[in-house]
Amino acid sequence: DIQMTQSPSSLSASVGDRVTITCRASQSISNRLNWYQQKPGKAPYLLIYAATTLQSGVPSRFTGRGSGTDFTLTISSLQPEDFATYYCQQSYKITYTFGQGTRVEIK
Amino acid sequence: QVQLQESGPGLVKPSGTLSLTCAVSGDSISSGNNWWSWVRQPPGNGFEWIGEIYHGVGTNYKPSLRSRVSISIDKSNNQFSLNLSSVTAADTAIYYCARLVGGTRSFDYWGQGTLVTVSS
Numbered sequence: 001d002i003q004m005t006q007s008p009s010s011l012s013a014s015v016g017d018r019v020t021i022t023c024r025a026s027q028s029i030s031n032r033l034n035w036y037q038q039k040p041g042k043a044p045y046l047l048i049y050a051a052t053t054l055q056s057g058v059p060s061r062f063t064g065r066g067s068g069t070d071f072t073l074t075i076s077s078l079q080p081e082d083f084a085t086y087y088c089q090q091s092y093k094i095t096y097t098f099g100q101g102t103r104v105e106i107k
Numbered sequence: 108q109v110q111l112q113e114s115g116p117g118l119v120k121p122s123g124t125l126s127l128t129c130a131v132s133g134d135s136i137s138s139g140n141n142w143w144s145w146v147r148q149p150p151g152n153g154f155e156w157i158g159e160i161y162h163g164v165g166t167n168y169k170p171s172l173r174s175r176v177s178i179s180i181d182k183s184n185n186q187f188s189l190n191l192s193s194v195t196a197a198d199t200a201i202y203y204c205a206r207l208v209g210g211t212r213s214f215d216y217w218g219q220g221t222l223v224t225v226s227s
Contacts, residue, residue: 043220098156
């Protein structure tokens with residue numbers, strides 16, 4: 001299986017901060033990388049697909065970059081509703097695999 | 108608006124079979140370019156993809172679960188199901204059904220999830 005490693009595992013930030021989360025694949029996955037947001041007790045919510053494309057309805061403060069093995073998710077100005085856990089997922093190979101998550105907490 | 112809703116027992120005995128159904132509205136599971144998938148999340152942990160089905164004629168399963176899992180489609184009721192046999196405590200998780208977009212293989216719609224506990 002392709003291993004997906006996210007960093008950091010958690011971070012503390014304030015409203016208005018710029019936040020960047022990194023996801024690294026154990027082999028090249030081209031641009032086959034998706035990002036999700038999950039809030040406690042809720043299902044995940046698709047933010048970005050194909051590494052850089054914003055899902056319909058997702059605010060433009062979310063940006064995805066990268067290709068190959070290294071990817072980032074950036075929130076340009078953190079909002080109160082953005083405090084959640086974020087996951088990356090590769091869709092290059094079946095079995096799809098997810099990162100372990102990055103928890104974004106309020107400082 | 109596409110909606111998915113899981114249903115099934117919340118408690119399964121060890122060595123038994125876990126059976127869940129996902130009712131889909133707002134999309135047809137027997138047409139289009141989408142796959143229909145099951146994903147699970149052990150409490151407090153990350154996600155594990157279980158398997159997927161396409162129009163009822165194609166399936167893919169996680170290799171480590173293949174001997175115990177089957178996914179099927181009920182076209183008349185627009186729903187799909189998961190069966191996982193010989194369960195152990197390690198199968199305790201929140202089980203989600205989700206729509207998998209055919210091109211990007213991203214999960215764009217999810218059910219709310221259902222907690223299944225394996226315990227005697």
